[in-house]
Amino acid sequence: MSQNSNNARQNALDYHEHPIPGKTATALTKPTATAHDLALAYSPGVAEPVRAIAADPADAYRYTNKGNLVGVISDGSAILGLGNLGALASKPVMEGKALLFKKFANIDAVDLEIGTQDPAEFIETVRRLGPSFGGINLEDISAPRCFEIERALIESMDIPVFHDDQHGTAIIIAAALTNALRLQGKSLDDIRLVLVGAGAAGTATLNLLSDMGLNRARLRVVDRVGVLHTELDDLPSHHADVAAETDDRTLEDALKGADVFIGLSAPNLLTPDMLMSMNERPIVFALANPDPEIRPELAHSVRDDLIMATGRSDYPNQVNNVLAFPFIFRGTLDCRASRITPAMKIACVEALAALAREPVPASVLSAYGAADLSFGPEYILPKPFDPRLIERLPPAVAAAAAADGVARMPYRPYPNATGA
Structure with a gap:
């Protein structure tokens, strides 16, 4: 391990230990x-x-405090990129999520690590905790169990339940893609899209994009077995739903003439030759963390007509869930919505995308040490410290909740919603 890696590790440990242990x-x-x-x-x-x-x-x-209290709940079965390390090991991540809720939307959050990975036991435990909270944020639960868990909790609880690894990621990807397509002169209903990694985030992304008008006939989904196609047997239901009638069998096959690549998979899967085979003005979201499916430097050296996003903060166009989950919950809590509907997610997508097309305030430029940020290939999403996020997204979400009939009171902004 390098000296820099040792220093980074120790800095992270010191941050969590001092002056008192933990973050909340x-x-x-x-x-x-x-x-x-x-x-x-x-x-x-x-x-x-x-x-x-x-x-x-x-x-x-x-x-x-029920109306401003969210339970951040995990079983530790899919912690960040680290895998199934158990409930206790997930606690620093859940504390971190609670910190972000408070910082960006002044939502109080309690982290709860549930000591079981049996879906029925987990569902029953969370359901019984429901009276304490105004909303439930599920986190770091592996697929396909996460689909069963979220669905059962939504059906059995009268407060919003939201698996951020699914829907938060999907919202940010959809907002980024909305603006990238606008810049590239393409439309969602006419593109050829290839998605690699049909887990929780990938499945939710495809569902949300479909709700927004994606043509599934032009979709190819690639997982460990290659392209998901209708001749494959024994596919899990979330894979069977996106299996295509096609002769494509490999990622290389699928990418020929594609307009969009969305990677939620593993490092270095997208080769320069594959990128070259894509359609003119391609869009590449290489979101594997910390190492993307293709490095931006390499991608841009191959294609100068490219728009690219990653999950990393050290490159332009970071796909970062903090742009969505604090604000969608803020809007949901502030109209006391009983659930989060597809229309509420789309309202969040549209508000995010529209905000990136507006002039950037000086305070944001100062926070990021930037001389200029303006809508274009290297700025398709707002920055997390943009103060307009809390002004724009919650009322948009609440308006959609009211239109869908799930709001139980008129929207009323929470005092000092800008948080800590």
């Missing part, structure tokens, strides 16, 4: 300076909101 803590929101304060906070005063909530459960949103 409890903050008090009411005065506690006098005996009278404590009598209101606990006995006997606390009996009054208890009686009110027993008479009308909706009063939990008036008298407790």
